[in-house]
Amino acid sequence: MSELEKGPQGRRRGRGARERILGASQQLFREQGINRTGMDQLCAAAQVSKRTAYQHFTGKDELVAEYLRRFDPSVLSGVFDRTDLTPRERLLAAFDIPPTTPLCPYIAAAVELHDPQHPASQYARDYKKAVAARLADTAREAGAADPEQLGEQLALLIDGAAARTRVLNADAFPTAAAIAAVLIDNAIPATAGDDRRREEVSS
Amino acid sequence: MSELEKGPQGRRRGRGARERILGASQQLFREQGINRTGMDQLCAAAQVSKRTAYQHFTGKDELVAEYLRRFDPSVLSGVFDRTDLTPRERLLAAFDIPPTTPLCPYIAAAVELHDPQHPASQYARDYKKAVAARLADTAREAGAADPEQLGEQLALLIDGAAARTRVLNADAFPTAAAIAAVLIDNAIPATAGDDRRREEVSS
DNA sequence: AGTTATGTACACCGTCCTGTGTGCTTACGG
DNA sequence: CCGTAAGCACACAGGACGGTGTACATAACT
Numbered sequence: 001m002s003e004l005e006k007g008p009q010g011r012r013r014g015r016g017a018r019e020r021i022l023g024a025s026q027q028l029f030r031e032q033g034i035n036r037t038g039m040d041q042l043c044a045a046a047q048v049s050k051r052t053a054y055q056h057f058t059g060k061d062e063l064v065a066e067y068l069r070r071f072d073p074s075v076l077s078g079v080f081d082r083t084d085l086t087p088r089e090r091l092l093a094a095f096d097i098p099p100t101t102p103l104c105p106y107i108a109a110a111v112e113l114h115d116p117q118h119p120a121s122q123y124a125r126d127y128k129k130a131v132a133a134r135l136a137d138t139a140r141e142a143g144a145a146d147p148e149q150l151g152e153q154l155a156l157l158i159d160g161a162a163a164r165t166r167v168l169n170a171d172a173f174p175t176a177a178a179i180a181a182v183l184i185d186n187a188i189p190a191t192a193g194d195d196r197r198r199e200e201v202s203s
Numbered sequence: 204m205s206e207l208e209k210g211p212q213g214r215r216r217g218r219g220a221r222e223r224i225l226g227a228s229q230q231l232f233r234e235q236g237i238n239r240t241g242m243d244q245l246c247a248a249a250q251v252s253k254r255t256a257y258q259h260f261t262g263k264d265e266l267v268a269e270y271l272r273r274f275d276p277s278v279l280s281g282v283f284d285r286t287d288l289t290p291r292e293r294l295l296a297a298f299d300i301p302p303t304t305p306l307c308p309y310i311a312a313a314v315e316l317h318d319p320q321h322p323a324s325q326y327a328r329d330y331k332k333a334v335a336a337r338l339a340d341t342a343r344e345a346g347a348a349d350p351e352q353l354g355e356q357l358a359l360l361i362d363g364a365a366a367r368t369r370v371l372n373a374d375a376f377p378t379a380a381a382i383a384a385v386l387i388d389n390a391i392p393a394t395a396g397d398d399r400r401r402e403e404v405s406s
Numbered sequence: 407a408g409t410t411a412t413g414t415a416c417a418c419c420g421t422c423c424t425g426t427g428t429g430c431t432t433a434c435g436g
Numbered sequence: 437c438c439g440t441a442a443g444c445a446c447a448c449a450g451g452a453c454g455g456t457g458t459a460c461a462t463a464a465c466t
Contacts, residue, residue: 015463017413033317035238038453049414054455103314110370111306111314114236121370128370149381156378159370160363167313167324167331167362175359178352182389183382218433220443241423252444257425 018056020046025067030102034064034112065119068109068127080134087142091135091184094158095177104162131155144187153183221259223249228270233305237267237315268322271312271330283337290345294338294387297361298380307365334358347390356386 024046028037039060043050057063079094106124113121136151144150161176227249231240242263246253260266282297309327316324339354347353364379 015413033314035315036317039455040453049416050454051415051456051458052413055412060454107366107370108314111236111311112238114239116372124370125372128367149378152378153382156360156363156367156375156382158363159366160359160361160379163310163362163366164331164359167310167327169319169328172359175352175355176363179356179359179382179386182386186385186389218443242425243423252446254426254428254445255443258442263424 017046017048017052021048021053021056021063022067022070024048025063026070029064029067030105034109061119064109064113065123068105068120068123071105071127080138087138088184088188090138091142091154092177092180094135094154095161095173095180097173103166104159107159107162108166128155128159131158139184139187142184142188144184145189146187150183150187154180157183220249220251220255224251224256224259224266225270225273227251228266229273232267232270233308237312264322267312267316268326271308271323271326274308274330283341290341291387291391293341294345294357295380295383297338297357298364298376298383300376306369307362310362310365311369331358331362334361342387342390345387345391347387348392349390353386353390357383360386 021042024042028042028045039050039053043053046053053063057066080090082090082093085093106127109120110116110124115121116125132151132155134151135154136147139150139154140147157176157180161172164172224245227245231245231248242253242256246256249256256266260269283293285293285296288296309330312323313319313327318324319328335354335358337354338357339350342353342357343350360379360383364375367375
């Protein structure tokens with residue numbers, strides 16, 4: 001039989017070593033960082049032989065890249081696909097992250113790996129662009145004058161809150177949410193709302 | 204002769220090994236990151252014997268902490284002490300960083316070291332708080348309604364721009380500056396409209 | 407059955423890392 | 437001038453790291 005994908009959902013019969021490895025990665029890379037987590041420790045935590053790990057992933061680099069790919073469903077989709085909220089509420093919901101998230105792992109990976117060519121760094125870039133695009137879509141849906149600009153601005157606020165939370169060890173997302181509310185109200189001209197301020201589009 | 208301070212300005216007669224070490228640290232830690240820069244390489248770049256390096260610094264940790272302490276004069280003071288600018292212009296000038304700065308080294312250090320107890324991490328926290336305080340002072344000088352809040356908001360914007368610039372490999376400071384302009388104008392009650400300032404806010 | 411993919415146990419390699427020990431040379435100050 | 441602090445050259449310890457080789461056990465599918 002051909003060497004078909006053993007990728008994301010491709011474990012054909014195994015007892016699920018790949019999933020355990022990725023699960024341990026989620027925990028350890030977050031708690032300790034990528035560089036400070038050795039493969040020995042990771043395999044021990046996953047209850048997986050080291051040999052098996054290197055049969056699933058060609059190297060640590062690939063494992064790190066795959067580890068990053070396991071965040072989209074929980075964060076990105078979980079916020080934007082909520083139809084129970086108005087577009088404006090959805091934009092603000094992006095700042096309601098529970099304290100379970102120490103720091104955006106994409107920023108952490110980009111800083112730790114320190115190599116823009118690394119697969120994980122490239123994926124982090126793609127992810128950040130995707131988030132900004134989703135924010136822009138929602139901004140357009142909410143009737144923003146310049147959705148792309150608002151999306152980029154909100155994305156910057158999220159990253160700022162993440163970075164600041166990490167450095168200061170104190171939640172910075174409420175501050176970011178406050179800024180977001182101002183930006184959103186400034187960018188949406190005719191929103192039905194209490195405070196409708198002078199709509200000036202900063203050039 | 205007693206073991207008196209060989210600290211910041213304490214090289215008594217030497218040929219300046221300490222300064223060369225710190226100079227090389229500035230360059231290498233920025234270009235390659237902290238964890239990816241070995242002491243061997245650093246000493247070679249500084250043209251300093253490894254033994255000498257470990258006589259000036261008890262370990263790499265202390266060197267990293269000292270390396271972070273060498274940024275205040277160039278960044279923090281360089282922006283806030285410009286008396287040729289109005290307070291509002293000074294707030295915005297904090298976002299005019301030249302392309303020489305790849306990423307705020309404090310964020311990088313906090314992420315790379317990954318230990319809030321590390322001296323360098325503690326110093327990074329102090330520095331971030333100090334910047335926010337300086338921004339708040341300037342915001343107060345500019346007549347902001349809630350200077351502390353504005354200072355914290357602007358600090359968050361700076362960190363967001365730094366993080367985003369790093370991850371995306373694209374300058375995000377203009378976006379942050381645009382947000383800052385909106386926040387500043389919203390926070391300063393009397394300064395609406397164009398550049399009508401000069402109402403001296405006596406300190 | 408029996409073959410084959412999957413996983414295990416464990417030792418091992420080479421490399422890089424932080425950090426030392428030791429002896430020698432240089433330059434400054436009195 | 438001489439003494440001494442500053443710096444140098446070099447080897448090496450001790451450990452963590454990423455990654456591999458080998459031989460063996462188990463599960464699954466036909």
